[in-house]
Amino acid sequence: xxxxxxxxxxxxxxxxxxAFLTWIIAGRAAILRNGQEVLLKVEPVDPxxxxxxxxxxxxxxxxxxxxxxxxxxxxxxxMPEAGPIFVRLGRDADGYWRPxxxxxxxxxxxxxxxEIDLRGTVSSAWRLGPEDSFAxxxxxxxxxxPEGEGRAIExxxxxxxxxxxxxxxxxxxAQIKALMDGETRLYKEPLY
Amino acid sequence: MASYSSRVRADSARWxxxxxIDRNTAEAIVRDVEEHDRRSLSFGSILAIMAALLLAAAILxxxxxxxxxxxxxxxxxxxxxxxxxxxxxxxxLKLNEHGAIGEAxxxxxxxxxxxxxxxxxxxxHLSGDETQAVLTWCAGTAVAAAALRSGPLTMAAVGLAVAWxxxxxxxFWRSSDFPHAFIGLxxxxxxxxxxTESAASRHLILLSLVFYAVLLAIEYxxxxxxxxxxxxxxxxxxxxxxxxxxxAERIVRLNGLLPVHGLIGxxxxxxxxxxxxxxxxxxxxxxxxxxALAGIVAAVVLAGRASRGLRWIAYIGFAIELCMIYVxxxxxxxxxAGFFLxxxxxxxxxxxxxxxxxxxxxxxxxxxxxxA
Numbered sequence: 001x002x003x004x005x006x007x008x009x010x011x012x013x014x015x016x017x018x019a020f021l022t023w024i025i026a027g028r029a030a031i032l033r034n035g036q037e038v039l040l041k042v043e044p045v046d047p048x049x050x051x052x053x054x055x056x057x058x059x060x061x062x063x064x065x066x067x068x069x070x071x072x073x074x075x076x077x078x079m080p081e082a083g084p085i086f087v088r089l090g091r092d093a094d095g096y097w098r099p100x101x102x103x104x105x106x107x108x109x110x111x112x113x114x115e116i117d118l119r120g121t122v123s124s125a126w127r128l129g130p131e132d133s134f135a136x137x138x139x140x141x142x143x144x145x146p147e148g149e150g151r152a153i154e155x156x157x158x159x160x161x162x163x164x165x166x167x168x169x170x171x172x173x174a175q176i177k178a179l180m181d182g183e184t185r186l187y188k189e190p191l192y
Numbered sequence: 193m194a195s196y197s198s199r200v201r202a203d204s205a206r207w208x209x210x211x212x213i214d215r216n217t218a219e220a221i222v223r224d225v226e227e228h229d230r231r232s233l234s235f236g237s238i239l240a241i242m243a244a245l246l247l248a249a250a251i252l253x254x255x256x257x258x259x260x261x262x263x264x265x266x267x268x269x270x271x272x273x274x275x276x277x278x279x280x281x282x283x284x285l286k287l288n289e290h291g292a293i294g295e296a297x298x299x300x301x302x303x304x305x306x307x308x309x310x311x312x313x314x315x316x317h318l319s320g321d322e323t324q325a326v327l328t329w330c331a332g333t334a335v336a337a338a339a340l341r342s343g344p345l346t347m348a349a350v351g352l353a354v355a356w357x358x359x360x361x362x363x364f365w366r367s368s369d370f371p372h373a374f375i376g377l378x379x380x381x382x383x384x385x386x387x388t389e390s391a392a393s394r395h396l397i398l399l400s401l402v403f404y405a406v407l408l409a410i411e412y413x414x415x416x417x418x419x420x421x422x423x424x425x426x427x428x429x430x431x432x433x434x435x436x437x438x439x440a441e442r443i444v445r446l447n448g449l450l451p452v453h454g455l456i457g458x459x460x461x462x463x464x465x466x467x468x469x470x471x472x473x474x475x476x477x478x479x480x481x482x483x484a485l486a487g488i489v490a491a492v493v494l495a496g497r498a499s500r501g502l503r504w505i506a507y508i509g510f511a512i513e514l515c516m517i518y519v520x521x522x523x524x525x526x527x528x529a530g531f532f533l534x535x536x537x538x539x540x541x542x543x544x545x546x547x548x549x550x551x552x553x554x555x556x557x558x559x560x561x562x563x564a
Binding site for chain 2: 003006007009010011012013014015016017018020021024025028032055082137139140141142143144145146147175176189190192
């Protein structure tokens with residue numbers, strides 16, 4: 001490779017990688033800016049594993065989606081297939097959003113006013129019957145905190161209700177906006 | 193190795209003095225060795241790569257610490273600056289005869305790219321896609337390797353691909369299928385390694401494919417089938433390398449080490465079968481053991497003279513094989529003392545055999561027909 005071409009290749013490469021990273025940031029910021037706000041109740045998960053390193057592990061109330069709510073779930077006992085699930089959420093009287101219905105693989109049409117489709121992933125861990133629930137992750141199960149600040153939150157979470165204020169984009173992908181300790185916003189998330 | 197060229201220089205001076213070769217030939221040989229030496233790793237470039245790996249680790253750990261004193265946009269900007277300065281600065285260094293340092297700086301830039309992905313994940317609290325992040329990092333590094341024609345970056349991309357494979361399999365609450373895409377990834381990186389002239393990457397890819405097969409056997413709980421397939425494919429590679437050495441080398445370009453990989457893959461495949469069938473009453477274990485021993489002997493006979501590495505793999509495989517056969521077949525009858533006694537005798541015999549073989553292979557081969 002000649003000298004100028006190598007430098008040119010390096011410049012283009014650097015710009016391409018930086019552009020790619022900027023594109024991801026812009027996409028995430030767009031969800032924060034434009035997405036529908038939902039308030040999700042957080043429950044403490046297995047306390048021994050609540051905090052790994054520098055993030056708090058968030059166990060959402062809506063991580064269990066009853067099979068009964070899923071219109072296109074197989075009948076009888078079945079082994080769930082790992083894949084996308086669209087959980088339609090509505091706002092309850094206490095302010096928290098909870099599942100109204102759900103659909104595997106594809107969303108069922110447009111949600112009615114006041115409801116929203118949240119995209120999650122079903123994990124295929126064990127066999128399910130009609131009375132069981134799907135285990136669903138939404139890609140927002142972690143809240144990163146500055147080094148050393150996680151323990152206090154972990155302790156508080158077991159004493160009083162915490163919540164996550166999330167923004168949901170039109171395609172159902174979610175983005176954490178704030179961690180709520182009751183009514184107080186613990187960390188405010190800037191767009192960038 | 194830097195010492196090789198100085199050794200050749202000393203040797204050629206001696207050969208000129210003793211009239212074996214003339215001065216022109218000696219100079220040509222020394223020049224050729226020095227030219228090719230530049231491509232191999234010297235002590236300095238190893239240190240440069242190690243320094244780059246340390247800096248890379250520093251970047252990644254710094255991101256992980258989530259230090260709030262520096263606002264996160266500044267952190268992002270800093271990483272972007274490292275990416276740009278690293279790639280471009282590395283290219284400039286490379287053009288100014290600082291090849292090793294240039295490669296090392298490129299590695300730092302690739303690490304900054306990975307660090308930026310991690311930082312974005314942290315900024316937006318993305319969970320559950322570390323594997324996706326590693327895969328993106330791997331792709332970015334592979335693109336960098338191809339764009340800059342860099343061997344070390346190719347190695348880094350292969351390493352990240354292996355890390356991705358491992359992380360995908362190690363995920364505890366796995367919500368995804370077995371990462372079959374690794375085969376495609378390995379194929380792409382293999383092609384990149386031709387362009388970047390990185391034989392080391394091809395070695396690592398072949399080893400990682402063996403690792404992939406082992407994970408496959410565990411995942412589908414089908415050790416016998418997968419092990420047999422692995423052994424058959426790598427035995428075929430070995431046969432290819434022995435029957436058509438030049439053609440095979442022209443394609444794989446592994447510095448003549450394809451037979452070594454053939455033997456490694458074959459032995460791992462057979463051992464996978466043996467671990468599964470060890471407790472069974474059927475003849476599968478014995479058949480696999482015979483196949484392994486026959487394969488080892490065949491490998492040494494067919495390719496052992498040319499490759500010291502192959503001989504050592506054969507010895508190690510032979511020792512493992514003896515231990516496995518012993519543990520499975522005889523241990524029940526004899527006590528622990530018997531095991532140690534037998535192991536000692538076996539190791540002694542093994543040492544004796546290895547010394548004999550190494551000695552014989554060191555003697556110059558007699559011209560064809562001269563032995564008669």
